[in-house]
Amino acid sequence: MQYALLIYSPPEDTDRAARPVPETLGALLDGPDVTGWARLHASGSATTLRGGEGRTLLTDGPFIDSKEYLAGLILIEADDLDGALAGAGELLRETRPGTAIEVRPVIEGRFRGA
Template sequence: MQYALLAYSPEEPDRESRPIPPALAGRLSDPAVTGWARLHAAESATTMRAGDTATLLTDGPFIDSKEYLAGLILVEADNLDGALAIAETLLGETRPGTAIEVRPILAARL
């Protein structure tokens, strides 16, 4: 089963210039990690919301928070415990204050 590990971090002014720590980069090459993306800072976001009669477009993330979605990692695991184990190893290589939300991915039905 696939899981999305959503990484939330405190704001960091040097995000774009700061390299991924080598230990974390090594963890991201684990065969269980099937994809990952590091996101630009929260202020680069644009949120689109479906309204009753029109689409509402706003600058920035929809939620104002001290933490923001910094990236997402896709992993393959047999169950939630396996996904949590992967998340725990990745969390050990991140900055203090980082949180990882683990969510199962729904199979696409077209």
């Protein structure tokens, strides 16, 4: 089963784009269970679209107002939630203090629209 690890960083950690991925973290990301990953720019670079009443509203910034921001996501393969949590724990030990990792199962298949 595939799991998404959503990485949340503290707000003061905004110089990430200029900083290389640490070697130990890079080695974990190159592991056989990781099927894809991406680092994201700070939340201030986000643009959010909201729909309703037949129109679209564009807003600068993230969808939610939070002290932490979504810094990246990693897709992994694991047998079950316990395996995904073990992988997330290993990654967490290689991140900066204050980082949080949210683990969510990925819905199989692709969205094809209605």
